[in-house]
Amino acid sequence: MAEDVTVHPPGDPDAPWMIQRGADRYYRVGSDVARLAQALDGRRDVDALVERLGGPWRRTSVLTVLRTLHEQKLLDDGQDRAPGRDRRVKFVPPLTVQFTLLRPERLLARLRPLTARLAARPGAVAALAVTLGGVFALAAQAPAVGDALGKPLSVGVYVTVVCAFFASTALHEFGHGAVLTYYGGRPARIGVMLFYLAPAFFCDVTDGWRLPRARQRVHVALAGVAVQGVIAGATGMLAAALPAGDARSGALLFSCVAYVSCLLNLLPLVKLDGYLALMSHLDIPYLRDRAMSDARGFLSRMLFGGRHPRALDTPWSVPFGLACMAFPVYMLTTGLTIWSDLFLAMGVFGTFALAGVLAYLAYLWGKGLLHLIREARKTGAGTARVCLATGALAIALTGMLAGVKAPYTVTGAYVRQGDHVDLVLASTADQGIVREGAQVVLEQAGLVTSTQTGRGAVASAEGERGGAPMTLFAPVRMEDAPHLAVVTYPLSVAEAPSAPTGTAQVDGGDVPLGKLLYLKITAPWRR
Template sequence: MSAVVLPGVRLLQPLDEGERWVVENPAGERFGVSPDVASILVYLQRVPDISAAGGRFGEDNVRNVVTMLSGCQVLRDDNAAPICASNKRRHEWGRLRVNSLFSIQVTILKNPSRIFAPFANFDFRKWMIAAAAALAIAFAGLIGIAADGASFVQDLAAPQSISSYFEMLLMMVFVISLHEYAHGAVLNSFGGQVSRIGVMLLYLAPACFCDVSDGWRLSSKKRMAVAAAGIISTFMLAGVCSLLRYLPGAPSFMASLVASLYVGAVINAIPTVKFDGYIALMAWREQPFLRSNAMRQWKIVVSDLLSGNLAEAFRNATRTAAYGVLCSLTPLVFVYSLFAVCDATLGSSGIGAIANALLLWLMLAMVIHGWVQIIRSSANSTDRVRGRLSTRAIVCSVVVFLVTLLFPVHVTSATSYASESNGTLTLLSPYGEELPIGETLIIQQQGLMGTRIVGTARVEGSTHAALVPAGIYSPAIAWPQMTDIEVRAQDAAVDAAEGATVPAFGRVVWDDGQSSLAEWLYRQLVLRPFKALAMTFQH
């Protein structure tokens, strides 16, 4: 029997003596292997004969290595099932690389080692001292927020000018760039090489990246330091910005910037998605493909349950499987969070309704894809078992879906408003939906990172055509004088307000009561986007 090493496979020596060798498969994924495994791989590159290799290294040893490496897309062996890596393929066109729907990269710099020269002489001890100082600054910033909590929350809900909004975006780009620079600086000081730096779309959100895959050649401790460098640097910069808030003349957007940096650092430390926290966990556990293996593990458990193999299901129900469930749920949580942000900022516009529907459809597609993978996990079973499993999976899916649709949900709706000089509010009604006269509304001031209740109002009158400033569509930004546009609207009278007047633009929120999940999904997935499209074509 033969085991052919796939084209593009690379074997890299460790940078630290006595550490694991590094294998890179054709998809660009790297993982560590022991020196014994590296020796067998080198032999198979020269002589792709399993029997000959078995005579030299031991038949059982060679078979185990071949099974593992074929599953990791390093060898081609028809008798080995994939047990390590996913079957994903990346696609490259020049500087564009598409790893998956949720990871699209554009390379800006290749082999940028020179920019890390100022930190080339840092050793592990110096980096630990720097990390301690950075965390102290981050903690000082949190103390400042706690001491001035009320003012901080109020600033989060303050609308920002368009110039402040773009200044904040530039600051975010600067911080993200320093975050990636920290990864590269630590890797470079340990003797590794950064192959690429660029920008990317990660889970549909813009981000930067620094390819530190050469870190696999380092010891576990140093790999953890490379991964943690980005998290710690972001925490530190959040602390610096928090302290700068108290300087005279500090920009008005500093509170929103600080909140986004602290939240971003926490999210980046989550170990259930391919962020820095996951890289650190994988380095600590010394397990390549930890996430993909864990997600496959819990799907095998469900597959065993559906096929009636309870003993095997309980045997596979390990902590790794539980971790895999969290890994599978986290992208859904991220997409739903993006839906919530989109709903809060653009939900009252036609574009927002369409974007919300697309995000919910994406979540539904992700769930269906998960069930398909569960059925495919029985690929090594007999046709009869696969058929029984497929039938049970479909039946269970339908039952769970129908029962879930009956769940009651508490619905809270919102739309944006423009305040008139006579004290009334003009409410945006993009879907043609009419609120009942007398409905109580909560008036909110909308900021980039939060809202603040400023009063209450009551609906007066039916839906009608009205001319309002275009800034009604984005109340979080304090727009200058803008051209009026014609919209479908309702009027509301202000009952009570904290100040003499309410903000020029903002949101109103009302309670829609209880609804079934099916009704809510129909409204979000079908009714509102189609109404928005219909009204767009009418105009």
């Protein structure tokens, strides 16, 4: 075996043997494979191994297992390989970079008595009471919550909420490590990471696979959500005692964001806490990967034919795998829909960023299709059917882009001076949508929600160029904000909105999806 490989016997009669490589790679094996691994001391050839192990081992079966162990880099291949225990920076495909900040084993071992008290029944009941109490507190403050989510807040409030949220996610990760330590495991490292280019914290609790009971692994997976739920609940109840103002709005916003983070973490469709808990409860390693393999096999069989062996013998693996495949694309598409106008307001740079996201979406779809075709060819699908099905998919995609229509709107802002209201668009926005009589929806928008405050129509398509603060287009209150180049158009309104500024949605009618993408991306060059 390689120098950085350890064979762990089961800690419980019902627990499996584990082979560990480095600090964070674990492989569940049967007792026969574990016996073979323990016998690999470098002094026996294959025949000697067969003689030592006895039945059911044969020369061919030993060679097969040795080949698998070599593919997983578990054998000493004569090359000097760094064990990998002390690497501070680690890349995790496809798009995650982890930066280790500390090794928490000693710290969490000292905190184990405190963890034991909190994990006992009274502590668990108190944590649940605080978590649920915060939900009721937010419900009782519904109007204030609406203002916090639906009205602009100061930069200071947003900065405080972001810092508090990152602190809560750090405690979230310590919760995972603390519960793992409580059960006798060793958290390898805690740090920060870029998770699909978004900053986040992480705690490596891979050693949890050595825990003998699935229930313990479930507790480790859900510990972070429990910690963050308590923080969200306590903040929600604290907000009820604060006077109206920025402090209360910030507390309410943070509580809502923390609760939403808990719910997202519980979704089992991505590799977050909910998925790890489900995988541990079902005791099926690599559940998501195997379910997506079954889903790809199902799609490949439906489109191209061929025979695809199942990775999971369960009736729900295909729908679960399809959902796991679709959810990241759905999240990316939803985010693109929400933030596309903000990208465009950033000018040429934002337009290139938007085009890059669209290109990445196309790459994901193309990569998935190529994967399906390769699997179909490997399992006996005919060339003619593969070509026909691929052509049919291309025709269907073209028909969707040309035939399916979606509403086209351009987001800007409005400014009220007395009874006079102006529409303000960034100079990079699509000015071609502005025509006399075009309908405009006026809104008061916050970070999360918006409220319609009126309607109007463009009184004249002749715009006046000038400048306006960037905060006019974002739900932020800020003095001396940087200015953007804008174009201003007069509006005719039946009744002026009560708020002096807000967002405005210019209605461009329904257009085909292909044209919608073209209009969005080429807007800065069609002024």
